[in-house]
Amino acid sequence: MTVTVTIVPRRPVFPFTAIVGQEEMKLSLLLNVIDPKIGGVMIMGDRGTGKSTTIRALADLLPEIDVVVDDPFNSHPTDSDLMSDAIKEAVARGEDIPKGTKKVPMVDLPLGATEDRVCGTIDIEKALAEGVKAFEPGLLAKANRGILYVDEVNLLDDHLVDVLLDSAASGWNTVEREGISIRHPARFVLVGSGNPEEGELRPQLLDRFGMHAEIRTVKDPTLRVDIVEQRSQFDQNPEGFLQKHLEEQEVLQKKLVAAQTLLPSVSIDYDLRVQISQVCAELDVDGLRGDIVTNRAAKALTALEGRTEVEVSDIGRVIVLCLRHRLRKDPLESIDSGYKVGKVFRDIFGFDLNQDGAAA
Secondary structure, eight states: OBOOOOOOOOOOOOOGGGOOSOHHHHHHHHHHHHOGGGOOEEEEEOTTSSHHHHHHHHHHHSOOEEEETTOTTOOOSSOGGGOOHHHHHHHHTTOOOOEEEEOOOEEEOOTTOOHHHHHEEEOHHHHHHHOSOOEEEOHHHHHTTEEEEETTGGGSOHHHHHHHHHHHHHSEEEEEETTEEEEEEOOEEEEEEEOGGGOOOOHHHHTTSSEEEEEOOOOOHHHHHHHHHHHHHHHHOHHHHHHHTHHHHHHHHHHHHHHHHHGGGOBOOHHHHHHHHHHHHHTTOOSSHHHHHHHHHHHHHHHHTTOSBOOHHHHHHHHHHHHGGGSOOOTTOOSOHHHHHHHHHHHHHSOOBOTTSOBO
16 A cells, blocks of 8 residues: 655755765765765864755755655665564564655754653653553654764764764664663664864774765865855755756766665775775774775775776775774874875875875
């Protein structure tokens, strides 16, 4: 049974393809959409550089997803891996599941959010009195199969950041109160942003983010004029501006869907994998997350380009984004961590990184 859902008119969102500059941020976000197992993106940079605008634009760009109507966890109607336990049980009993579609959810985590607001709460009194697991879903449930955006993540309580990272890595959220345990799917692309002037994340937490994009205020006067002009046009006539970029948006959307389909077929040569690990070892990167994420990101980029064999240039475009935040920092050292990654990459792969981060 397919149920028609009444769609409330949505506020126009600035189109992703119209965003000028900030290539690191845009590439990191696209790769995480293609392969959410990369582990999310940490975006650090100046205020007023379009971080929130870009993330909302990405969510708006993505195609609608199939969902079970009125399910608080955005369960998929046919894929058991993307169903909540309640929907799985209903399917097993042979019940008719109402199907519909909705835009990819994009959830903004407020800075003052409590753990109960994020994870959800269990009504203990109802559970004890009626013998039912009364669960009030939180933001992690709402973000399932979508994007969870945490602005000023460096100001968030470390424990809460840990909870978000654990859910993003495992794909599940578990809430336990007074011996009662409830879990639900929580697969989302975690995007954190912040201004380094307001404090850094602890290295243990920073390492858990798959990629790290640095963005700076555009200095080129011509580009700044372009950005102001684009924004003015959008504010004056949102529908006309969106129409002008509709074709580009549709092309990119199809490219993303094709990349998601192609990803399982993408392979990376053994010698290239060894060289990636050599870079990580040379940089003294703790653990193996750096190796794993660089391999995943290179494959996702290859799929985005419509190919099935990873090339050195693909690795060159992602390796700084995957490793710069995993290096041990010496407070007295003035060398940029991205420069260090690029230097070791050049020594091992025999290629230079150009200004865009690609192997030249």
